[in-house]
Amino acid sequence: MSFPAVVTLWFVNTATPGDVLAREPKADRGFGRKLLAQVNPAWPITPIGSFPLNRSSTPGRDEYYIAGFPGVSVVRMRVDDASALSAGNQWLGALPAADVFAVATGTDSDYGGFAHFTGETVVRSFCATRTHVIEDIGLPEPFEAPYWAGEKAEQAGGIALPFEPQDLALAAERHWLGADIGADGPDINVVGYAVDGHPEPKIEAPKPPAVKSVDAVAAKFAEKDKTYDDYEDAPVQSEGDEFAELADASVAAAKRVGRDARRRWKQFWAALRQRVRHFDR
Template structure:
C-alpha cells in the first residue's frame, strides 16, 4: 500500500438515532441552512462559511475540496466532505466523527476521479464502538475490520461481479458500499431513491455565487432527462457566469472535475445505480485484455 499519497475520498457520515431511518428519508426531508451553519460554527468557528446551494444529495456530484453538504432531519443527519487519507475509515478524525450525537454512525467513502475513482469504503459504529470497516479498491484491501454483515456474503462469494482473477477482490467495492447504504439506511442513496435535500457550504473563503447554481450539481430523476437524453449545457459550477473573464486555477479545477463526474454519470444512467453497469463493463473489458 502506498501510504505516502493516501486516498482522497468524499466521505458521507450518517448520524442515526432511530430504528427506522427510511421513514424519515422517504418523507422528502428538506434542507435547513440554519442547521448547517450552526454545525460548521461548532466544528470550526474560524471558518469563513459561504452558502453555495441546496440540492438532493442522492443525485449530486460529491463534495469538492473545502465543501460540506449538510442535512439535519431530526433523528437522522448527514454530513459529506472531502477527506484525505481516507483509506482507513476506522481512523477518521474523532472531531468529525463525533460532531453530532447519535446512537449509530455510518460512514461511506467514494474515491475522487483519477487514481482513486474505484476506491470505496464503509464503516459503522454502534454507541461509539466500531463494528465494521471495509476500505478497498478492486486490487487493494486497505482495511477489513470487524465481522462481515450478512448482506456482504454474495459479494465475497463472487456472485455480484465478473471475476477477474489474480489477487483482485471478488467484487467491486463501490457496489458493496451502495448495498451497505441501502441495508443500513433502508433506502438507496441514488437517483432511484427518494430525494434527500441538503444545504451546501464552502469553507475556503470563496465568494457567494451570484445566482443559485444548485441545478448544475445534480442529475435529473430517472425518466426526467433532458430531451437529448443528456445533461443540460449548464453542467459546471455555481460560479459559471464569473469565470469566462478568468477564474483561478482552483475554480477551473472544480469546473473540470464536476463536469467529468456529471458527464460520466449521465452517460451510464445515474450515480451509483447505473454507474455499477459502467464499472462492471470496464472490468469485463480488462478481463478480456488479460485473457
C-alpha cells in the same frame, strides 16, 4: 499510500431512517452553518445552494453538503485520505448519535470503504481497492454475502477481490439506511456550504415574459388560418396558449390606451388653465 475520497457520514438516532428519508424533508440552512461553526469556529462559512444529495455532483475541496432531519443527519465531504475509516476524525463526535455510518468512494481510484460505529466502538469497517485490502474489522454482515460469493461483479482473477469495493460500500449504505441513496431513491435535500471564504453566489430573478401586441397575436391567428383549408382539421394543441397571448396583449393594449387618455386629458386641462389665466390680455 493515501486514497482521496468522498466520504458521507450518517448520524442516526432512529430505528427506521429509511422512513424519515422517504418523506423527503427539507433541509435547514441554519443547521449546517451551526454545525460547521462547531467543528471549526475559524471557518468563513458561505451557503452555495440547496439541492438533492442523491442527484448532485461530488463536493469540491473545502465544500460540505449537510442536512439534519428528525433522527437522521448527513454530512458529505471530500477528504485527502480515507484509507482507514476506523481511525475516525473530528466529525465522528460532531453530532450525538446512537449509530454513525461512514461510506467512502475514491475520487481517482477504485477505492471503496464503509464503517459502522456504535458510540466510539467500531462494529464493522472494510476499506479496499480491488487488489488490496487496507482494513477489515469486525464480522461481515449478511448483505455482504453475495459480493464475497462473486455474484455482483465479473471476476478479475488473481488476487483481485470478487467484487468492486465501491459497490459494496454503497450496498452497506442502502442496507444500514433502509433506502436507495441513488438517483432512483427519494430526494435527500441538503444545503451546500463552502469554507474557503468565497462570496455567496448571486441568483438573478427571472425576467417576466414580453407581452406581444394585439396586432402580432391577431396576425398569428390569421397565419394559422391560411395554413389549413376548410376541409382540414387545424391542430388545437396551442390554441389555449394563443388565446392567452391574445388576452395578455389586449390587457396590455388597454393599459396603454388608458395611460395615453389620461396624459392627453391632463395636457388639455393644463392648456385650458393657461388660456384662462391669460384671457384678460
